[in-house]
Amino acid sequence: xxxxxxxxxxxxxxxxxxxxxxxxxxxxxxxxxxxxxxxxxxxxxxxxxxxxxxxxxxxxxxxxxxxxxxxxxxxxxxxxxxxxxxxxxxxxxxxxxxxxxxxxxxxxxxxxxxxxxxxxxxxxxxxxxxxxxxxxxxxxxxxxxxxxxxxxxxxxxxxxxxxxxxxxxxxxxxxxxxxxxxxxxxxxxxxxxxxxxxxxxxxxxxxxxxxxxxxxxxxxxxxxxxxxxxxxxxxxxxxxxxxxxxxxxxxxxxxxxxxxxxxx
Numbered sequence: 574x575x576x577x578x579x580x581x582x583x584x585x586x587x588x589x590x591x592x593x594x595x596x597x598x599x600x601x602x603x604x605x606x607x608x609x610x611x612x613x614x615x616x617x618x619x620x621x622x623x624x625x626x627x628x629x630x631x632x633x634x635x636x637x638x639x640x641x642x643x644x645x646x647x648x649x650x651x652x653x654x655x656x657x658x659x660x661x662x663x664x665x666x667x668x669x670x671x672x673x674x675x676x677x678x679x680x681x682x683x684x685x686x687x688x689x690x691x692x693x694x695x696x697x698x699x700x701x702x703x704x705x706x707x708x709x710x711x712x713x714x715x716x717x718x719x720x721x722x723x724x725x726x727x728x729x730x731x732x733x734x735x736x737x738x739x740x741x742x743x744x745x746x747x748x749x750x751x752x753x754x755x756x757x758x759x760x761x762x763x764x765x766x767x768x769x770x771x772x773x774x775x776x777x778x779x780x781x782x783x784x785x786x787x788x789x790x791x792x793x794x795x796x797x798x799x800x801x802x803x804x805x806x807x808x809x810x811x812x813x814x815x816x817x818x819x820x821x822x823x824x825x826x827x828x829x830x831x832x833x834x835x836x837x
Contacts, residue, residue: 694761696832702742703804703811704825712806713746714786716771717836718760721798726758730769737762746804756789756801761836772796774817783819790814800835802828 626641699715706713716726731752735741737759745767746753755768773785774792790801795817803812803819812821813831823831 694836696762696829696836698737698739698742698762699759699802699832700825700829701739703802703828705739705743706746706804707809707811710806710809711743711746711748711804712786713742713802713804714756714771714790715742715802716756716758716769716790716793717800717802717832718758718765719798719800719836723758723760723765723797723799726756726769726771726793726797727766730755730758730766732766733764734766735764737764756793771801776817787812787814787819791817791819794818800831802832 622641622644626638626645629638629641703713703715705711716723741764742757744750745757745764752767756771757767758765758769771789772792772795773788774795776791776795779788779791784807786806787803790803790812791814793799794801794814800813800815803814804810805812810822811825811828812819813823813828814820815835820831
């Protein structure tokens with residue numbers, strides 16, 4: 574503090590440190606959500622425009638400065654239009670009990686379940702169905718509701734609202750079933766809908782060998798607070814995606830642990 578006073582610089586307060594830390598965290602999570610998409614290219618283009626505007630203004634280049642100033646003046650509206658999906662995703666991130674406080678929230682839920690000494694949901698049907706479909710190389714995609722509402726996904730398919738069982742899940746994804754194409758939406762031990770259409774990720778850093786089923790599983794977890802489980806039709810491998818990140822080749826035991834940890 575004394576050094577700042579001697580040099581004539583503004584005094585660095587404790588609140589300034591918190592201010593910088595909060596801004597840094599916000600920029601970090603914005604970067605995480607935009608990483609691997611075209612958003613980063615647009616972001617760097619905007620940085621170039623801003624730097625060119627300031628340079629043109631400093632050098633007295635009036636014509637170029639006026640053009641860049643006009644672009645910057647309407648930049649806010651343009652940003653809202655261009656980044657509408659990312660803004661929606663960021664607001665969903667702020668409005669749900671995920672990412673920043675997920676660990677604390679899960680710990681509180683764990684304590685509450687221990688106090689109540691009971692478990693209301695069993696994922697055995699899902700695990701057994703995925704294990705059987707993996708052995709027969711039957712493609713499947715199941716989306717598990719967490720904190721967000723999933724009505725917009727349910728409306729794209731056929732409502733079921735049935736108790737989950739291994740036989741029913743396998744029947745839905747049987748290749749000759751009229752409901753096998755698309756995703757099944759699940760909440761707890763109930764199947765809400767089948768043949769649902771999911772948003773596909775637009776990220777450029779996804780493995781090019783992944784098909785539409787895997788890309789849809791990633792895309793829906795980017796936009797909603799859900800967990801998706803995938804059974805590959807080509808290899809029979811079981812994967813799951815959460816928060817836009819996909820985890821490959823999980824065993825049935827690991828799948829049960831994932832469901833109990835993230836969906837309960």
